[in-house]
Amino acid sequence: MTETLDLIVIGAGMAGVNAAKKAAHAGWSVAIVDELPYGGTCALRGCDPKKMLRAGAEAVDAARLLSGKGVAGDTRIDWPALMKHKESFTDPVPENMEDGLKKAGVQTLHGSARFTAEDRIEIEGRGEFFFKHALIATGAKPRPLGFPGAECLIDSTDFLNLPELPKRIIFVGGGYISFEFAHIAARAGAEVTILDHGARQLKTFDHDLVDMLLERSRAAGIEIISEATPEKIEAAGKAQRIFYGKDGNTQVKEADLMVHGAGRVPAVDELNLSAAGIDTDNGGVKVTPWLQSTSNPRVYAAGDAAASPGKPLTPVAVFEGKIAASNMLKGKQTEPDYTGVPSVVFTIxxxxxxxxxxxxxxxxxxxxxxxxxxxxxxxxxxxxxxxxxxxxxxxxxxxxxxxxxxxxxxxxxxxxxxxxxxxxxxxxxxxxxxxxxxxxxxxxxxxx
Incomplete structure (x- = not known):
């Protein structure tokens, strides 16, 4: 007999976990599913591990700034040891997260999920589930890049798990990921370049302060090349070459590693949304101001997967998940309040x-x-x-x-x-x- 759930949550990140617990505490039958380890991007592949690595870069930078001012000696990063420090936080997260969900009464499932009808979802290895409500909270993934060789770029997840740090690194794109990781890598001794197609970097931040950041970045040894359009990447022995257009000419730069830092998009394209009649907008689930699908009222979306006005930030995912769950539970149309949400680029x-x-x-x-x-x-x-x-x-x-x-x-x-x-x-x-x-x-x- 196919199981029927009051709520099935797709995605075990911050939005999904908070919504699942809230609904279970209210007495609903709830299941959550993810094909990746529980914890989501922030805890496992983004915010938290990034700041664990940044701690080492901060210490090195602090010592260098005070060199000759009372601090002496050569401080350096031991990359494998720093990675183990990061893993001391990330490794326990999936089990702890799953244990917390089970204690809250949430059924925890693993595997890929895809809609098969407006009220049904198929989960890899577990068969089909009927649902009264569903929440899509699958987060985001790196934006697809169309130039030849783009598949050679590693993503932010791969960077946060590098066993050794290569000597020369190029970050493609001029946003959060590139600048944050570039500041870590530079303090760890790598030769770092940020290659950005735009004339301005970090466009959603104040331009006067971005100019300060660019000066500080260059002082830390980071090369920033703007108005550079990637054309192709090809192998160069054990290294790689990127060809890019700049000032009407094709230029080339070589590195041992190239990292995707050119933005992220909602991770919903594997869910077979059309089978459930779920419309999308700019790649995310098209939702009402109260986070309900505009085309399938059984379905809600929160966090990076939703085409909502909220920024792609962890605090936004948390309160959107809670509000979506509350609206489902109470049949209300409460809208999230995005007033006063801060955002930070964790450079140094x-x-x-x-x-x-x-x-x-x-x-x-x-x-x-x-x-x-x-x-x-x-x-x-x-x-x-x-x-x-x-x-x-x-x-x-x-x-x-x-x-x-x-x-x-x-x-x-x-x-x-x-x-x-x-x-x-x-x-x-x-x-x-x-x-x-x-x-x-x-x-x-x-x-x-």
Whole structure:
């Protein structure tokens, strides 16, 4: 007899796990399925392991910045040992995640999944399941690239599992992945190049602070080639050559490893969505503002798999998963609130933003913009940091519209501004906040 479930969740990342537990706690019969180990991209193949590796790069960079200022000796990264440090976190995740789901009453399944009808799904090795509701939370995958030899590029998952770090590395694309991994690899001693087809990198971040990041990246030994269009990759002995168009000419560069950093797309193309009558938009599941499929009301989507207004960030996936589950449970149409969601590029130092960009704010309001070079402040001076800055955007009533920061520990500081935007706080209200001194937070009052 084919089993009927109240909810089947496809994808055991942050969106799927949170939704599955919420529905099970409410008494629903719930199953979750993934063909990969449980934990999703963030815990296993992205955010968390990346920051584990970044810890080594931070330590090396900190020592180099203070060389001659009280720190002596040659600090270097032992890549295999750093990888083991990363694995000490990632290795237990799948089992712990699955145990937590089982304790919550969720049936855990493994294998590929594909829809066979509007209310049915087939799971590899387990047969067909009927469902009253389904949640698609399959995340994203590297964007397909059309030039010859693109299959030679490794993806971010492969990079995070390299047993040894090659000497020469080229990152194709000028986004988060390329810059974050380039900063790690450069501190580990690799010769690093970022090859980007665009004129500007990290376009969703403040351009003044991106310029600071580019200067800091080059000072760390990272070569950045913009307006370079990849044409083909071919073998060169044990190495590889990439041919790219630049200034009307074809140029070539050789490396031992080439990494895909040219963006990601929703990972839904293996689900046979058409069998369930599920429409897509820009590659993701087309959803209503409350995350329900526009064409199959039994189905919801959350996280990177959904064509929602939310950014492809872990916190967004978490609250979208919870809201989707709540809407299914209660039959409501609650919409996610994306106000005040921060995002960070974890370079060294990090680049952070929350709220509107300056150009966005100027299109809608009369605004006040405070741009401050903080590189000479005590917070940076004590670390030997050479580049840092902050840009705060507010309206004429003093309400904070956006905050943009580049500097050490600014990934933590941006959360203060996230809360301010979420709660509608003003510049004056933020200035009245007492802060421990000397800390990065105590700098906030001087940034306006």
């Amino acid at each position: 130092p990090e680049l952070a933003r929350v709220g509107m960009l300056e150009e966005e704010a100027r299109q809608t309001d009369d605004v006040e913009v405070s741009f401050t070079d903080t590189s000479g402040w005590f917070s940076q001076k004590r670390l030997g940091e050479t580049h840092a800055g902050a840009k705060i955007i507010s309206d004429t009533d003093g309400k904070i519209l956006g905050a943009h920061m580049f500097g050490p520990d600014y990934a933590e500081l941006i959360n203060i501004f996230s809360l301010a935007i979420k709660l509608g706080l003003s510049v004056d209200q933020i200035k009245t906040m007492p802060a421990a001194y000397p800390t990065g937070t105590s700098d906030i009052g001087s940034m306006f």
